[in-house]
Amino acid sequence: MSANVSGVKHTRGFDVIKPLSIGVMVAVMLPLVLLPLASIFIFGTSKGLPSFWHALVEPEAIFALKLSFVTSFWATLFNIIFGLFAAYILSRYTFWGRNAIIVIISIPTAIPTAVAGFALLLLWGPYGLLGRFLPLDMQIMFTPYAIILANIFVTFPLAFGVIMPVLETMSRSLEEASATMGASRWQTFWHVTLPSLRGAIVGGALLTFARAVGEFGSTILVSGNLAGRTQTAPLYIFSKFNEGQVEAANAVAIVLALFSFVIFSVLFFARDWLEAD
Amino acid sequence: MFEIHEGAAVQIVAVSKHFGGATVLDNINFDVAQGEIVVLLGASGSGKTTILRIIAGLEMPDLGRILLHGKDVTQLPARERGAGVIFQNYALFPKMTVAKNIGYGLRLRRRPRKDIRAKIDELIELVHLEEHRDKYPSQLSGGKQQRVAIARALAYEPEVLLFDEPFGALDAQIRTRLRKEIRELLKKINVPSIFITHDQEEALELADRIAVLHEGVIEQIATPFEVYMQPSTEYVATFLGAANIITGYIDHRCFRCEDISVDLEDDMRIPNGQAAKLVVRPEDVFLRKAENLTQKYQPLTDGIIDEVSFVGAFERIAVRLAFIHDERLIVTRPKTETAVFPLSVGQKVPVGVVRFRVLPDNTREPVARVSAARK
Numbered sequence: 001m002s003a004n005v006s007g008v009k010h011t012r013g014f015d016v017i018k019p020l021s022i023g024v025m026v027a028v029m030l031p032l033v034l035l036p037l038a039s040i041f042i043f044g045t046s047k048g049l050p051s052f053w054h055a056l057v058e059p060e061a062i063f064a065l066k067l068s069f070v071t072s073f074w075a076t077l078f079n080i081i082f083g084l085f086a087a088y089i090l091s092r093y094t095f096w097g098r099n100a101i102i103v104i105i106s107i108p109t110a111i112p113t114a115v116a117g118f119a120l121l122l123l124w125g126p127y128g129l130l131g132r133f134l135p136l137d138m139q140i141m142f143t144p145y146a147i148i149l150a151n152i153f154v155t156f157p158l159a160f161g162v163i164m165p166v167l168e169t170m171s172r173s174l175e176e177a178s179a180t181m182g183a184s185r186w187q188t189f190w191h192v193t194l195p196s197l198r199g200a201i202v203g204g205a206l207l208t209f210a211r212a213v214g215e216f217g218s219t220i221l222v223s224g225n226l227a228g229r230t231q232t233a234p235l236y237i238f239s240k241f242n243e244g245q246v247e248a249a250n251a252v253a254i255v256l257a258l259f260s261f262v263i264f265s266v267l268f269f270a271r272d273w274l275e276a277d
Numbered sequence: 278m279f280e281i282h283e284g285a286a287v288q289i290v291a292v293s294k295h296f297g298g299a300t301v302l303d304n305i306n307f308d309v310a311q312g313e314i315v316v317l318l319g320a321s322g323s324g325k326t327t328i329l330r331i332i333a334g335l336e337m338p339d340l341g342r343i344l345l346h347g348k349d350v351t352q353l354p355a356r357e358r359g360a361g362v363i364f365q366n367y368a369l370f371p372k373m374t375v376a377k378n379i380g381y382g383l384r385l386r387r388r389p390r391k392d393i394r395a396k397i398d399e400l401i402e403l404v405h406l407e408e409h410r411d412k413y414p415s416q417l418s419g420g421k422q423q424r425v426a427i428a429r430a431l432a433y434e435p436e437v438l439l440f441d442e443p444f445g446a447l448d449a450q451i452r453t454r455l456r457k458e459i460r461e462l463l464k465k466i467n468v469p470s471i472f473i474t475h476d477q478e479e480a481l482e483l484a485d486r487i488a489v490l491h492e493g494v495i496e497q498i499a500t501p502f503e504v505y506m507q508p509s510t511e512y513v514a515t516f517l518g519a520a521n522i523i524t525g526y527i528d529h530r531c532f533r534c535e536d537i538s539v540d541l542e543d544d545m546r547i548p549n550g551q552a553a554k555l556v557v558r559p560e561d562v563f564l565r566k567a568e569n570l571t572q573k574y575q576p577l578t579d580g581i582i583d584e585v586s587f588v589g590a591f592e593r594i595a596v597r598l599a600f601i602h603d604e605r606l607i608v609t610r611p612k613t614e615t616a617v618f619p620l621s622v623g624q625k626v627p628v629g630v631v632r633f634r635v636l637p638d639n640t641r642e643p644v645a646r647v648s649a650a651r652k
């Protein structure tokens with residue numbers, strides 16, 4: 001068959017399905033995702049930036065944001081260090097009950113956060129299974145420590161889930177090569193294993209941090225929601241909205257939304273850089 | 278107890294290893310001299326990787342000892358043995374440059390920075406990677422990665438170099454060139470080396486001695502020439518090169534199978550009546566009378582040409598022998614001969630051999646059977 005006989009370009013007829021399906025998709029996704037987000041910014045800035053700024057620098061608002069970021073930081077730090085430790089042990093040793101531990105570590109992802117908070121209260125609360133044995137001045141519930149504890153409970157599987165697969169699929173011969181060259185286990189971990197985990201660690205940390213900053217369900221139960229003491233940013237939004245102070249709630253909501261955009265962008269656009277050799 | 282051989286750089290003494298119920302290695306013994314290249318040749322599952330890992334200290338033998346330059350290192354962990362391992366996929370550290378990879382072993386040993394730099398320079402020059410010094414492994418071709426792996430292992434002056442199928446990931450042309458390069462390099466630096474491979478051609482080309490491994494047992498360890506010319510078992514004969522196997526028995530210093538009768542060579546001592554196998558390489562079978570042959574020719578029987586095919590430098594012929602019906606003898610002839618004595622299918626030819634081995638067959642009663650085995 002000769003392709004150039006006629007010289008006529010072949011065209012397909014107009015396909016109605018294509019624009020129609022794209023239209024339906026946009027029509028559904030727009031009100032579902034983009035419009036709610038847009039409304040935060042539209043409302044939050046409708047009375048001008050000075051008013052937004054004024055709502056934001058309220059001491060309680062500043063405190064709530066700070067508390068969220070600080071508790072999330074400690075939860076993230078714990079998750080990365082202990083997540084690395086757990087993933088290393090579970091990927092490098094085989095022992096009885098190994099799979100059970102992996103399942104147990106992952107359970108919190110499936111548990112409603114309110115249930116998680118409630119469970120922590122039942123354990124560590126002043127009348128809880130273990131909490132009743134703690135002296136009064138060492139009670140952890142309704143303090144910032146409770147928030148960190150809840151954050152860890154809810155987000156640990158995230159960090160672990162990012163690091164574990166990378167460690168499991170990492171070629172064992174890299175570590176063996178390091179050992180034959182004279183490295184101790186710690187030197188091998190530090191010089192060989194850890195550099196290859198850079199992407200997973202940054203990814204796991206960002207996921208944990210983003211999730212912890214936004215944590216509501218478990219935090220509201222274990223923190224006591226005391227303004228200026230144990231009220232995190234999401235709790236502040238909830239409380240101010242309940243009190244009818246929509247502007248105050250909106251200002252903090254904008255900060256959280258912007259923050260999550262930043263983290264999402266890093267995770268989305270910097271993935272290649274993070275995972276590059 | 279074990280013997281310590283003077284001059285043996287590496288000694289593997291009575292090493293056995295089991296995984297679960299399976300015997301992976303069964304009483305492995307061999308030495309490697311300073312500067313010698315020993316190739317462990319075997320199919321997958323023969324246990325060759327396990328030997329390498331045991332020498333490197335990555336695996337513990339159940340029984341036996343490993344000696345490096347006379348020192349028993351069996352109980353030492355990998356990092357205290359000073360073995361240089363070149364892994365199959367090279368295992369270069371992906372986040373380190375070529376220079377960093379090469380210097381790693383020296384940095385671990387806390388050598389002065391100046392010395393490390395000098396050593397890196399020297400090794401980079403040795404393996405010709407001058408312009409790749411600051412590249413990362415992923416930016417290099419397979420052959421260059423391998424050279425980095427070798428330089429990295431040489432940096433800390435290893436007691437022994439262990440190569441785990443080092444050419445497996447490379448394409449055929451590069452492989453042949455690298456084999457030669459590496460052999461020259463190893464001879465220059467005079468380090469004892471052990472290679473493992475399943476590639477017979479590679480083994481023949483690289484080795485000072487080849488150890489043929491089969492199901493955890495060393496079937497034969499000898500020079501490439503000896504292993505090829507005087508295989509000590511049927512497995513060695515068929516794994517290394519192609520071989521025709523004819524099953525028969527010994528009768529008054531003759532090998533007999535049906536109407537075939539071959540005189541044993543003087544040095545073969547196999548008792549009368551013993552079941553035995555005649556092993557003949559395809560190139561040692563001649564399909565004509567003894568005329569004009571300078572080699573010692575022994576006629577076997579008559580055969581009918583069954584198939585003639587041309588494979589590159591050789592012609593491959595399958596011959597049906599007079600007394601058997603289902604199996605064939607494989608014969609190869611160089612092109613020079615195909616021109617002088619052309620053969621065609623159906624033609625009746627005399628069949629004779631110029632070189633052969635007779636191996637005692639302890640597993641069978643004397644039965645007459647001919648089988649043609651190829652690689």
